[in-house]
Amino acid sequence: xxxxxxxxxxxxxxxxxxxxxxxxxxxxxxxxxxxxxxxxxxxxxxxxxxxxxxxxxxxxxxxxxxxxxxxxxxxxxxxxxxxxxxxxxxxxxxxxxxxxxxxxxxxxxxxxxxxxxxxxxxxxxxxxxxxxxxxxxxxxxxxxxxxxxxxxxxxxxxxxxxxxxxxxxxxxxxxxxxxxxxxxxxxxxxxxxxxxxxxxxxxxxxxxxxxxxxxxxxxxxxxxxxxxxxxxxxxxxxxxxxxxxxxxxxxxxxxxxxxxxxxxxxxxxxxxxxxxxxxxxxxxxxxxxxxxxxxxxxxxxxxxxxxxxxxxxxxxxxxxxxxxxxxxxxxxxxxxxxxxxxxxxxxxxxxxxx
Numbered sequence: 001x002x003x004x005x006x007x008x009x010x011x012x013x014x015x016x017x018x019x020x021x022x023x024x025x026x027x028x029x030x031x032x033x034x035x036x037x038x039x040x041x042x043x044x045x046x047x048x049x050x051x052x053x054x055x056x057x058x059x060x061x062x063x064x065x066x067x068x069x070x071x072x073x074x075x076x077x078x079x080x081x082x083x084x085x086x087x088x089x090x091x092x093x094x095x096x097x098x099x100x101x102x103x104x105x106x107x108x109x110x111x112x113x114x115x116x117x118x119x120x121x122x123x124x125x126x127x128x129x130x131x132x133x134x135x136x137x138x139x140x141x142x143x144x145x146x147x148x149x150x151x152x153x154x155x156x157x158x159x160x161x162x163x164x165x166x167x168x169x170x171x172x173x174x175x176x177x178x179x180x181x182x183x184x185x186x187x188x189x190x191x192x193x194x195x196x197x198x199x200x201x202x203x204x205x206x207x208x209x210x211x212x213x214x215x216x217x218x219x220x221x222x223x224x225x226x227x228x229x230x231x232x233x234x235x236x237x238x239x240x241x242x243x244x245x246x247x248x249x250x251x252x253x254x255x256x257x258x259x260x261x262x263x264x265x266x267x268x269x270x271x272x273x274x275x276x277x278x279x280x281x282x283x284x285x286x287x288x289x290x291x292x293x294x295x296x297x298x299x300x301x302x303x304x305x306x307x308x309x310x311x312x313x314x315x316x317x318x319x320x321x322x323x324x325x326x327x328x329x330x331x332x333x334x335x336x337x338x339x340x341x342x343x344x345x346x347x348x349x350x351x352x353x354x
Contacts, residue, residue, distance in 0.1 A: 001318055001319075001321070001322040001326065001327065001328065001329065001353040001354065002026035002027065002327060002328040002329075003025055003026060003328065003329055003330075003331070003345065003346075003349060003350055003353070004025055004026050004027030004028065004029060004055075004209070004328050004329070004330035004331070005017075005020050005025050005027070005028050005029065005330060005331055005332070005342070006029045006031060006059045006211055006330045006331065006332035007028060007029065007030050007031060007043070007059070007332075008031055008036070008037050008286055008287050008332070008335060009030045009031055009032070009037040009038045009039065009040045009042075009043040010037065010038050010043065011038040011039075011042055011043055011046070014043070014046045014047050014050050016338060016339065016342070017047045017050070017051060017054065017056075018050055018051060019339070019342060020054060020342060020346075021051045021052075021053055021054040023342065023343070023346035023347075023350060024346060024350045024351065025054060025342075025346065025350065026054065026055060026328065027054065027055045027056075027057070027087070027209075027328065027330060028047060028051075028054050028055070028056050028057075028059075029057060029058065029059020029060070029089060029330050030043050030044050030047070030056070030057070030058055030059055031058075031059050031060075031286070031332075032058055032059075032060065032061045032062050032065075032096060033062070033095055033096040033099065033285070034065060034096060035096070035099045035100060036095070036096075036099065036282070036285055040058055040059075040061065041058075041074045041075075041077070041078065044056055044057070044058070044078045045077070045078060045081060048078055048081035048082040048086075049081060051082070053085070054085070055085045055086070055087055056078060056082050056085060056086055056087070057075065057078075057086055057087035057088055057089055057153075058071075058075065058087075058088055058089045058090065059089045059173075059211075059330065060089035060090050060091040060153070060155045060173060061074075061075070061088065061089065061090045061091075062090075062091060062092070062093035062096040062097065063090060063091070063092055063093060063105045063109070063110060063113045064092065064093045064096070064097045064102065064104060064105050065093065065096060065097070067128075068113055068116040068117040068120055068126070068128070069116075069120060069126075069128070069134055069136075071088070071090065071117065072117060072120035072121050072136070073136060073144060075088045075121070075150055076121070076123070076136070076139075076144035076145055076146055076150065077143070077144055077145075079144070079145040079146070079148055079150055080142055080143070080144055080145040083145050083147075083148045084148045086145075086148070086150055087150060087151045087152075087153060088121060088150050088151070088152055088153065089153040089154075089155060089173055090114075090117070090152070090153070090154060090155065091104075091154070091155030091156075091173070092104035092105040092106075092109075092110045092155070092161070093105065094157075094242065094245065095238075095241075095282055095285055098245055098249075098278055098281070098282070099278060099279060099281075099282045099285075100278070101278045103249070107160045107161065107164070110161065110164060111164055111167075111168075112129065114152075114154065114164060114167075114168040115168070116128055116129070116134075117152070118152065118168055120134070120135070120136070121146070121150045121152060122146060122149075122150075123135070123136060123139050123144075123146030123147075151170040151171060151207065152168065152169050152170050152171075153169060153170065153171040153172065153173050153207065153209065154168060154169040154171075154172055154173065155172075155173040155174075156172050156173065156174060156190075157174070157175060159189045162174075162186060162189035162190050162193060163189055163190070163192060163193025163196070164193060165190055165193065166189070166190035166191055166192065166193030166194035166195075166197075166199070166201060167193045167194055167196065167197040167199065168197075169206075170206065170207060171206055171207030171208060171209065171327070172186070172190060172206075172207075172208055172209070173209050173210075173211060174186055174208070174209070174210050174211070175210070175211050175212075176210065176211075176212060176239075176304070176305060178210060178321065178326070179320075179321075179324075180320055180321065180323070180324035183208075183321065183324040183325055183326055184324060184325075186208075187203070187325055190206070203325055207327050207328070208325055208326050208327050208328070209326075209327060209328040209329070209330055210321070210326055210328070210329050210330070211330055211332065212235065212305060212306055212307055212329060212330075212331065212332075213231070213232045213235045213305075213306045213307070213331040213332050213333045213341070214232075214306065214307045214308075214314060214329070214331050214333075214341070214345045214349070215228050215231045215232050215306060215307070215308045215309075215341070216309075216310070216311055216314065216344045216345060216348045216349075217308060217309055217310050217313075219310075222299075223299045223302060223303060223308050224297065224298065224299045224302055228302065228308060229289070229294070229297050229302070230334055230336070230337050231333050231334055231337045231340070231341050232302060232305070232306040232308065232333060232334065233288075233289040233294070233297050233302070233334060234284060234285075234286050234287050234288050234289055234332075234333075234334045234335070235286060235305045235306055235332055235333070235334075236297055236301050236302045236304065236305045236306060237284070237289050237293055237296065237297070237301075238285055238286045238305070239301070239304055239305040240258065240261070240265060240293075240296060240301065241281050241282055241285065243255070243258055244265070244266070244269060244281060245281065247266075248277075255304075257300050257301065257304045258300075258301065258304075260298055260300060261295075261296045261298060261301060264295075264296070265296055268292065269281065286332055287334065287335035288334055288335055288336065289334075307329070311348045311349070314348070314349060315349065315352055315353060318349065318353045319353055319354055322353060322354055323354075331345060
């Protein structure tokens with residue numbers, strides 16, 4: 001199994017990617033959220049010039065903030081800098097869109113976007129939303145690189161988006177720690193979508209990645225110790241933020257994992273003026289935990305979003321996930337603890353998972 005890093009794109013922190021490459025991490029996924037972090041393509045360009053082996057791409061680029069042609073040109077530019085090690089992750093943009101007070105692309109819009117995007121990533125002609133043919137008309141002289149393939153990895157949370165990942169993608173990006181049984185259900189939905197499009201998925205070639213983070217416990221350490229919270233609390237709270245968005249936008253109730261905090265959390269959120277709640281929800285998103293949310297980091301909430309265990313326990317968990325068809329885990333630790341986590345996970349796990 002590969003272990004990669006997901007990065008809250010930071011224009012001044014390319015050293016982090018260099019260190020990940022030195023430790024043997026396989027991929028660096030640069031997150032795309034224009035109201036939270038640095039521009040993902042600017043940071044990718046710097047990383048491309050300062051690395052030589054690690055695979056580089058978006059983790060994930062957002063459909064609602066850039067036309068398909070713009071995203072295709074952006075990643076093809078990175079492919080000119082890092083030929084043969086560039087990939088393109090794409091999603092509908094739950095956080096990037098909602099933090100602007102806008103909804104992510106609906107399934108029909110996402111499907112149409114992917115249909116336009118796929119040929120563009122190959123340097124071929126596509127048809128845009130207005131029915132006009134479009135193609136990169138100056139692909140020569142090093143402006144972009146379409147000659148080296150750019151794998152398309154589609155971020156998918158539900159059955160319909162997983163179906164689109166099966167129809168259009170070279171791989172899928174899923175969220176959470178999951179289990180072998182859950183992964184089998186994911187595979188079923190991907191293969192169902194592929195079958196509807198007349199496509200057959202080769203599981204050995206199709207690349208499945210899970211976004212989570214990992215904490216290597218010290219002997220006798222509690223799962224909710226201060227150190228654990230400092231390393232994975234932001235990922236855990238991002239899961240709570242997502243559940244709240246699902247409730248306020250679609251009326252979907254959270255899973256039982258959040259039952260112990262939910263009344264307290266929703267009461268806190270409802271004190272925020274409605275017109276600014278879309279900003280308030282995502283404060284510290286996947287970087288740090290704001291003080292008033294620290295009380296929500298229960299053992300149940302922490303375990304729901306992160307892989308937490310001793311070295312041996314983590315090897316067993318990751319080996320089981322690998323056997324179930326997961327190809328990579330990418331980790332997104334708390335921002336201020338990211339270097340510590342990078343070293344601990346790299347030294348404990350890289351090269352030890354089948």
